[in-house]
Amino acid sequence: MAINLRRLRHANEMTQEELAERVGLSARYIGSIERAAVSASVTVLGRIAAALGVDPAELIRAQASGSSRKSAKEGTR
Structure with missing residues (x-):
């Protein structure tokens, strides 16, 4: 939620x-x-x-990012 909140707040120029x-x-x-x-x-x-x-779901929707995918891959090695 933290990343989405910041992103949406910035998008609204607030x-x-x-x-x-x-x-x-x-x-x-x-x-x-x-x-x-x-x-x-x-x-x-x-x-x-x-x-x-926005819809509340937009705030809690998971963000696909390179860093989280990298972390997930590293955990499976």
Whole structure:
């Protein structure tokens, strides 16, 4: 979720402060979610998705990246 949140926030040209204000949370909490230091509740997930104009599933959808595929391959060696 952290990567998707940051990507979608940037795509919407929003700062953490702007998103936090729209969602009714602190910018520090948004930053913690983006760093994967905390997990957002389903309620918060829905509020963030609404503020970003996306379906909540978009926030939790797995991202296929070269680094995670590389890690998975290394684990099978």
